[in-house]
Amino acid sequence: MSSDNLPEIFEYIRLDGRFPHILCPGCGIGTVMNAMVRAFTELKLNKNRLCVVSGIGCSSRVPGYLDCDTYHTLHGRALPSATGVKLARPELEVVVIGGDGDILAIGGNHFIHTARRNINLSLIIINNFNYGMTGGQFSPTTPVQAIATTAPYGNLERGFNISEIAKSAGAVLVTRSTTYHAVHLKNMIKKAIQKKGFTVVEAISQCPTLYGRMNRLGSAVKMLEWLRDNTVSVAAPETKENENKLKIGVLWETESEEYTEVYQNLIKKAKGEKV
Amino acid sequence: MELLSGNEACAIGAIRAGVRFFAGYPITPSTEIAEYMAHELPKIGGIFIQMEDEIASICAMNGATAAGIKAMTATSGPGFSLMQEGIGYSCMTEVPCIIVNVMRGGPATGLPTRPAQGDIMQARWGTHGDHPIVALVPWSVAECFHLTVQAINISERLRLPVIILLDEIVGHMREVVSFPEKVDIYQPPKPTQGPDEFLLYGDDTNYDGPVVGFGEGYRIHLSGLTHRKDGFPTNDPKTIAWKMERLKNKIEHNKDWLWNFFYTDLGAETIIVCYGSTARSAFDAKKIYEKKSGKSIGIVRLCMIWPFPYERLTTLLRGAKKIIVPEMNQGQLSNEIERTVSPDVPVITVNRVDGEMLTPEEILNVLG
Ligand SMILES: Cc1ncc(C[n+]2csc(CCOP(=O)(O)OP(=O)(O)O)c2C)c(N)n1
Ligand code: SF4
Numbered sequence: 001m002s003s004d005n006l007p008e009i010f011e012y013i014r015l016d017g018r019f020p021h022i023l024c025p026g027c028g029i030g031t032v033m034n035a036m037v038r039a040f041t042e043l044k045l046n047k048n049r050l051c052v053v054s055g056i057g058c059s060s061r062v063p064g065y066l067d068c069d070t071y072h073t074l075h076g077r078a079l080p081s082a083t084g085v086k087l088a089r090p091e092l093e094v095v096v097i098g099g100d101g102d103i104l105a106i107g108g109n110h111f112i113h114t115a116r117r118n119i120n121l122s123l124i125i126i127n128n129f130n131y132g133m134t135g136g137q138f139s140p141t142t143p144v145q146a147i148a149t150t151a152p153y154g155n156l157e158r159g160f161n162i163s164e165i166a167k168s169a170g171a172v173l174v175t176r177s178t179t180y181h182a183v184h185l186k187n188m189i190k191k192a193i194q195k196k197g198f199t200v201v202e203a204i205s206q207c208p209t210l211y212g213r214m215n216r217l218g219s220a221v222k223m224l225e226w227l228r229d230n231t232v233s234v235a236a237p238e239t240k241e242n243e244n245k246l247k248i249g250v251l252w253e254t255e256s257e258e259y260t261e262v263y264q265n266l267i268k269k270a271k272g273e274k275v
Numbered sequence: 276m277e278l279l280s281g282n283e284a285c286a287i288g289a290i291r292a293g294v295r296f297f298a299g300y301p302i303t304p305s306t307e308i309a310e311y312m313a314h315e316l317p318k319i320g321g322i323f324i325q326m327e328d329e330i331a332s333i334c335a336m337n338g339a340t341a342a343g344i345k346a347m348t349a350t351s352g353p354g355f356s357l358m359q360e361g362i363g364y365s366c367m368t369e370v371p372c373i374i375v376n377v378m379r380g381g382p383a384t385g386l387p388t389r390p391a392q393g394d395i396m397q398a399r400w401g402t403h404g405d406h407p408i409v410a411l412v413p414w415s416v417a418e419c420f421h422l423t424v425q426a427i428n429i430s431e432r433l434r435l436p437v438i439i440l441l442d443e444i445v446g447h448m449r450e451v452v453s454f455p456e457k458v459d460i461y462q463p464p465k466p467t468q469g470p471d472e473f474l475l476y477g478d479d480t481n482y483d484g485p486v487v488g489f490g491e492g493y494r495i496h497l498s499g500l501t502h503r504k505d506g507f508p509t510n511d512p513k514t515i516a517w518k519m520e521r522l523k524n525k526i527e528h529n530k531d532w533l534w535n536f537f538y539t540d541l542g543a544e545t546i547i548v549c550y551g552s553t554a555r556s557a558f559d560a561k562k563i564y565e566k567k568s569g570k571s572i573g574i575v576r577l578c579m580i581w582p583f584p585y586e587r588l589t590t591l592l593r594g595a596k597k598i599i600v601p602e603m604n605q606g607q608l609s610n611e612i613e614r615t616v617s618p619d620v621p622v623i624t625v626n627r628v629d630g631e632m633l634t635p636e637e638i639l640n641v642l643g
Pocket of ligand 2: 022023024026027028029058059128132133206207208209210
């Protein structure tokens with residue numbers, strides 16, 4: 001297919017027979033991918049210098065549709081794999097995408113240590129509150145008492161606070177958005193890519209097929225409406241009404257030395273050059 | 276001339292062969308390799324990174340290789356167990372991967388500071404699914420250097436994982452050695468086609484094919500899912516069969532030049548088949564026995580155990596009346612050797628798994 005008459009964002013989509021995609025109707029992952037490619041477009045990223053890395057899961061299928069270097073690694077291992085890529089080719093823009101199970105359960109240790117190193121990777125976590133790919137088991141972000149196929153009587157385990165972990169482990173930017181707030185999500189991804197260091201975007205997303213159905217949350221549209229009604233900007237006033245809502249926007253930002261740059265200084269030191 | 280350990284020789288060989296990236300996690304008895312790399316790589320603009328565990332280490336190494344630089348990791352039993360999924364990833368994506376496993380006693384934490392050769396079968400079949408693998412087994416400090424160089428070239432040519440199996444004795448022993456300043460380094464060709472025509476797995480020969488990494492404008496897709504020639508996943512039985520055959524043939528079509536062993540006195544009635552540090556004891560036993568009895572003993576010393584040289588051994592061992600296989604395990608490679616010789620030739624195993632070195636005396640005991 002030629003991309004001559006298509007909008008600019010198609011620049012970043014593989015048009016040679018990758019569609020239809022494998023995601024369910026109403027799934028939020030497509031919206032996250034949409035926000036991603038729009039962020040790439042607005043930032044005018046050179047797709048020959050862009051590498052998108054993922055692990056395994058529905059969310060991790062996104063790279064397969066993107067027209068840049070794409071690295072579909074092992075379940076949970078996107079971050080260490082991306083660390084290897086980034087260290088080997090620091091000039092590449094490396095974006096990592098994965099589900100809550102992939103990044104926070106099996107990949108949880110890598111998440112902490114990648115943040116601690118503060119290596120220049122932008123991580124997008126698609127948080128759909130369950131394991132989609134394997135059929136709706138509970139994950140580290142499934143709310144207490146929510147139903148999952150491996151929590152048929154209600155989930156007992158408390159969820160991770162993604163942003164607090166990222167912050168205390170050393171990420172320099174932590175943001176949250178949702179698939180309802182698609183434009184906002186795009187802006188958060190843009191900000192993460194622009195910021196040097198390890199940056200995290202939590203994209204809350206709907207999995208209508210599994211989490212939504214098991215917890216009787218209604219259609220994809222209903223789930224999106226829930227996201228609209230239960231989130232509030234970090235900039236909004238602290239009213240009673242906003243108290244229990246999820247904050248979206250920039251949750252944490254700081255400055256710190258980035259790993260590949262510090263490593264270049266180490267090389268100079270080892271060579272006996274002045275740092 | 277330098278006094279070096281086997282571990283150091285591996286690290287030096289890797290650097291000479293072009294390795295510029297090392298990711299690892301400390302574990303006895305392999306740690307000296309990581310320490311050497313941490314000290315030396317930055318001096319030549321290379322990267323050393325200590326990862327949070329061995330899974331992260333192999334993934335970082337795979338990532339660096341996918342991005343086009345030569346990379347390596349080193350570990351021992353427990354870490355080697357953790358790396359298995361990453362080894363399979365290298366097989367499936369056909370991106371090189373070099374692992375030094377300095378074997379200690381197992382299972383589990385086992386004997387961190389004691390020698391063993393217990394990972395012979397794990398090296399072959401540790402990762403799940405049918406897959407190609409190459410494993411080399413040096414017996415001296417000098418050979419640690421040379422086989423590491425060879426391992427890297429094989430991995431680059433065939434695009435599969437190559438495992439260098441040292442045992443604790445070979446890793447830690449010191450010998451006076453000198454290495455060549457220059458070694459032959461294989462450099463894969465770049466594709467002649469542009470990004471629109473190039474297929475990542477399109478070469479039929481399956482080795483020495485064109486290679487591209489990330490950031491070269493080819494916008495490649497690497498995936499551990501079984502895939503088509505362009506790298507994208509498939510469930511089509513014919514394509515799956517093609518991929519599996521392709522992986523298998525990496526070894527099948529190349530084993531003749533891959534096989535690497537040394538032999539002497541094969542006219543003898545008794546032949547010892549050995550590898551790694553136990554081969555040192557075998558040569559000592561041969562010397563003592565020949566002096567005492569006046570009868571000669573044959574030796575086949577394997578430098579590469581996988582692919583196993585079945586057909587070649589069948590020929591080489593044809594005249595033997597008795598075969599002796601000393602191993603620091605409960606009998607692993609000896610099973611493969613039994614498969615290569617006629618059923619009426621006894622294969623006598625000499626095994627030791629108590630954390631002590633297998634001595635020449637133990638071999639002499641069965642030589643009679
Ligand atoms: C080592 C390993 N363990 C388990 C699996 C099976 N598995 C595949 S995807 C997945 C979970 C996916 O959930 P998540 O990361 O939240 O992504 P989602 O599918 O919800 O987008 C699991 C457990 C695997 N592929 N590899
Ligand atoms: S199972 Fe859930 S997360 Fe996976 S594609 Fe379907 S809706 Fe999306």
